[in-house]
Amino acid sequence: MMDSLLITLMLIAVLGVGSQWIAWKFRLPAIVVMSIAGLLAGPILGLMNPEEAFGDLYRPFISIAVAIILFEGSLNLNFKEVKGLGKPVFRIVTLGAFLAWILGSLTAHYVAGLSLAVSFVIGGIFIVTGPTVILPLLRQSKLKPTPAKILKWEGIVVDPFGALLAVFAFEFILFLSSDGRDATALLFFLLAALFAVVLGIIFGKVTGWMFEAGHIPEYLKSPIVFAAVIACFIIADEVKHETGLLAVTAMGMTLANLGISSIKDMRHFKENISMLLISTVFILLTASLTTDTLMDVFRPEIIGYVLLMLFVVRPLSIFLSTINSGLSVQERTLIGWIAPRGIVALTVASYFATVLADEGFEGASLVTSLTFALVFSTVVVHGFSIGWVAKKLNLSSEGNPGVLIVGSNRFTNALAMVMRELKIPTVIVDSSWDRLNRARKAGVAHNHCEILSEQTEYTMDFTPYDYLLSATEYDSYNALVCSNLVPEFGRKNVYRLSRQNNSGDDLVDIDHTIGGIEVFSPGEGIEDLKFKLKSGYVLRKTMITERYSYEDYLQDRDKETVLLFTLKQSKQIEFFVDKREATAAPGDTIVSLSPPSKEFHKIKEKLEKKRSEKASNE
Missing domain, CATH: 1.20.1530.20 (Na+/H+ antiporter like fold)
Known part of the structure; x- marks a missing residue:
């Protein structure tokens, strides 16, 4: 001893x-x-x-x-x-x-x-x-x-x-x-x-x-x-x-x-x-x-x-x-x-x-x-x-890791709908009923509360959600939300949108001290993402296979494509971050915000294929 x-x-x-x-x-x-x-x-x-x-x-x-x-x-x-x-x-x-x-x-x-x-x-x-x-x-x-x-x-x-x-x-x-x-x-x-x-x-x-x-x-x-x-x-x-x-x-x-x-x-x-x-x-x-x-x-x-x-x-x-x-x-x-x-x-x-x-x-x-x-x-x-x-006893929430999204807007609602299709537990939190109206109409799970309020700790169940994404129109608020919820989710699972150039918030000097990882590659603010959706951009799901590798996907994608996240075969979520090298293996699904041109090209190819088939039959 x-x-x-x-x-x-x-x-x-x-x-x-x-x-x-x-x-x-x-x-x-x-x-x-x-x-x-x-x-x-x-x-x-x-x-x-x-x-x-x-x-x-x-x-x-x-x-x-x-x-x-x-x-x-x-x-x-x-x-x-x-x-x-x-x-x-x-x-x-x-x-x-x-x-x-x-x-x-x-x-x-x-x-x-x-x-x-x-x-x-x-x-x-x-x-x-x-x-x-x-x-x-x-x-x-x-x-x-x-x-x-x-x-x-x-x-x-x-x-x-x-x-x-x-x-x-x-x-x-x-x-x-x-x-x-x-x-x-x-x-x-x-x-x-x-x-x-x-x-x-x-x-x-x-x-x-x-x-x-x-x-x-x-x-x-x-x-x-x-x-x-x-x-x-x-x-x-x-x-x-x-x-x-x-x-x-x-x-x-x-x-x-x-x-x-x-x-x-x-x-x-x-x-x-x-x-x-x-x-x-x-x-x-x-x-x-x-x-x-x-x-x-x-x-x-x-x-x-x-x-x-x-x-x-x-x-x-x-x-x-x-x-x-x-x-x-x-x-x-x-x-x-x-x-x-x-x-x-x-x-x-x-x-x-x-x-x-x-x-x-x-x-x-x-x-x-x-x-x-x-x-x-x-x-x-x-x-x-x-x-x-x-x-x-059928009392367990869905086993897949979930995402809590702070801020209801055109982009977050579209993102939540795609996550729902991929069977990812998702909820949008906002303090405004008016902003949540779009989520309600789309059938997206939502919660009317102030995420920073002390009451939210008691009125909302955080257990189904492993990741936090703060995506409001205010950079400083996103940073504050992430900083406050780091103990709840862990520093590696707290994300926020990239800063907006015209938001008026100057967070450059304190960026390294606040919680939340800037997400999506290339990084764009919420106004840019909303504008893209309004312009016809669509959220696309792409499965990586043995024949179609991640390298093939990167070569084929449009240069204006915004990479959002990868749903791993293990059901874990990996958000795209500029400073972090991302990978995707066969069985993984990549979700991106793609320009409408690719959709038009796909429709055009299908029409041409049908015409050629019809001509050959004749």
Whole structure:
């Protein structure tokens, strides 16, 4: 084992972030990769033991990390959005969560052999479905909008309350099971919990007011949010242990519902700091496991508990809570199957394992093993089965990669119609009903919304679309759209039209700093493309074969042809870019904007052929 704390810190950071990258690269559940990396570095190979290396700092660091992760979840809890999600979501996050808590707790007691006190504490933790795990799964699996929206919001809404339910269960059961406690202790806890809520609300409102009033410069916003979350957590936790989690959740919920314009700055904070913490904390936890803990995972009672949670508790709680909710049997079956537990479940359970053990509760020593078994099993099983189950239940969106087009006009509508013919999932997004009228008449899928609006994140399902093309009449707007949606689609999948010479936007100096790849070859602005269509240009599909190669196509095409994209045989889309050398293999289809002369030549050739055939017959 390596004794140097610096080497341990290096290994934790490299393994954590490296695991996230490997998971992204190979489309694997990140938590699975992190689990394997942590177990290999810790109990299996013995390269490090973070709990020993960090000493007294280990638990405080875990606690603060849990607080920040919970703040991340609660920052997404906008009550206006929750109200608009309908009866199924409300039922699942209320009645479904309650049933999951009761059934899971009883299962832990009667099957895993834990005491009732320990069972009801971890039962509260296990109602969370891990938004840090489930959101990447939804993007990979391309579910239809209804189950995708429900699973997404269940993860976001229930995530903060799972730990809070565990906190309340712990305090109430501790009060009921301890001979030395009286009503004064319980009253103090309730007052401390109320204080934590008020403190969180005050921190949230003050932070939001300072953001909106301009009392904080842009470069200090993320650090101040970070410091405020830690301060809010520690102040409440010093008054009464465990109430710090309640305080940071209240702070996040307050900020989420203030409607302040700086909410995206805080999301920038959570996407960076929280991702780093999630990566490092999970490596910390798994690397600190002992071989005895790993061996406990294979105990019959723990295996039985995990199987019942997978095949009985989750499906039953969903089916009972969604009776007469308007969901189909297939949708209820899929939602009842998918419930991966993630970082919050493991970190909070690890925290309570120590607290419960200190209080002398029976079975507390099995909490970590039981939690790791459930987290690892659900992520692996659900992560690798969600796509297959969705297809079997006919709840998977069309498998072909889709394109989201921003801006409705003559060119984008024609492009969307060709994509529809090629069975490419396509939608046109615009904030103007007048501009969308053409798309509606053409039968093209469309969505009336402002793509940059915060509301769009909740009202529109992005999962079927792998590529973004911003093609409005405004160069600066196209650049802004691409820059904002790079995190959603990835830098290599975000495209915008070439700049227009007469648009009035001078983007030359900042072109290298903004998101979005200039698309189509040769590059032309939207006005040029619209003019070509108006002049008689047509969108042409050309199949590349063994006899008709890509080189043949390039020689035959008219020099005025604008190359748009290639639909690969694998159904991937490759847009033509001036600075990137394009290729096309047999089986690929090239879509181009061709001048009308070629169409006239083809018609002329057909007429001449018919005349010659008629003459020969005579």
